[in-house]
Amino acid sequence: MKQGNKTKLRIINEANKLFYQQGFNATSFSNIVDATGLSKGNITYHFKNKQEILSGIVESRLADIDELLTAWNKEFPSPINRLVRFCEMLLDEQDNLxxxxCPMGTLTGELSKNQPALYQLTLPMFKRFQTWLLEQFTLLNFSSEQANENALELLSRVQGITVITHVFKDEKFLNKEISKLKNEIKNRYD
Amino acid sequence: MKQGNKTKLRIINEANKLFYQQGFNATSFSNIVDATGLSKGNITYHFKNKQEILSGIVESRLADIDELLTAWNKEFPSPINRLVRFCEMLLDEQDNLxxxxCPMGTLTGELSKNQPALYQLTLPMFKRFQTWLLEQFTLLNFSSEQANENALELLSRVQGITVITHVFKDEKFLNKEISKLKNEIKNRYD
DNA sequence: GTCTATACGCAGATAGAC
DNA sequence: GTCTATCTGCGTATAGAC
Structure with missing residues (x-):
């Protein structure tokens, strides 16, 4: 039972890495076999198919996101500083980006094309950040409509920077744009 | 010979649609067979493999992009109006987006993950827009460094809006953000 | 809970008839 | 230039031994 959970976690972690680094559709069951060192049968015992694995990954990622956002809330009393911290997350991950x-954007984007069920599965990850951003702008006394617009706009800015960083393999651009974005947040909302 | 080219075009067009709508890795050879109504053997006669088809698609798209940008250059003498027209392109394509x-962003992003050769193949599409944007900002008397920064930033903004539109299936967001972006261009650069 | 073995279909590639 | 036929391997799914 305990051992089973450990195996499950191992599968989830390795599959998560592979889905991220190769894409969901480009990752086969046997890629996961190789990465985990487990047998195909064992993986099937824990997860019937790729969709189930994805489901486990999303659950695990949601827990991580919640933990992260809770930590930020504790560490930064000021909503402005929280938004700044949000932007700085991209710097932490610049090599991967x-x-x-983006681990969310590329996955959801891939599945959104023509795998609606899987797409729906991954959407909550985006929603978590969206909701959290909305909360910060609400704390900054924006109307709910305006807070929502600001939240989506910031998400959009960050996604755009990520796409260009990825496509052009350009971390100089990333650093410059994040620094500009942080200033803009301070000037516009503070 | 003429018939052959017509067939080639048909394959390119159908495969282009499938790669866009399903993703490159999720599209199989027989998907293309079904979409074109041609036999597998015939397609193989024209293109050895998926990579060759992709290569044909990129060539065709580059021609389209060049044509589009040339038309804009003719239609709009003012660089500002060209930049605005660039933004409005997203509105023309809102259902697809x-x-x-984004037809470029999702394709290049998918291939950039771990298919470097194919990624390199698609990069020129992005570069065409980047170069053209750079030209517009140069016409607006920005230094080459500043023009380059502005070009990438605008690309980034547009990509971000596209990602959010795609992920949240939200064309209201798209319309609002494009309208804001157009105003920003006029205010900042004019 | 973990493994090996097997079955079946689809993807990709090639040969050759028309 | 277009087609049918065939081949090989990989992907997915399932059964059953340890």
């Missing part, structure tokens, strides 16, 4: 793009 | 994302 350059190579593989 | 909502369903499938």
């Amino acid at each position: 350059k190579q593989y793009g | 909502k369903q499938y994302g």
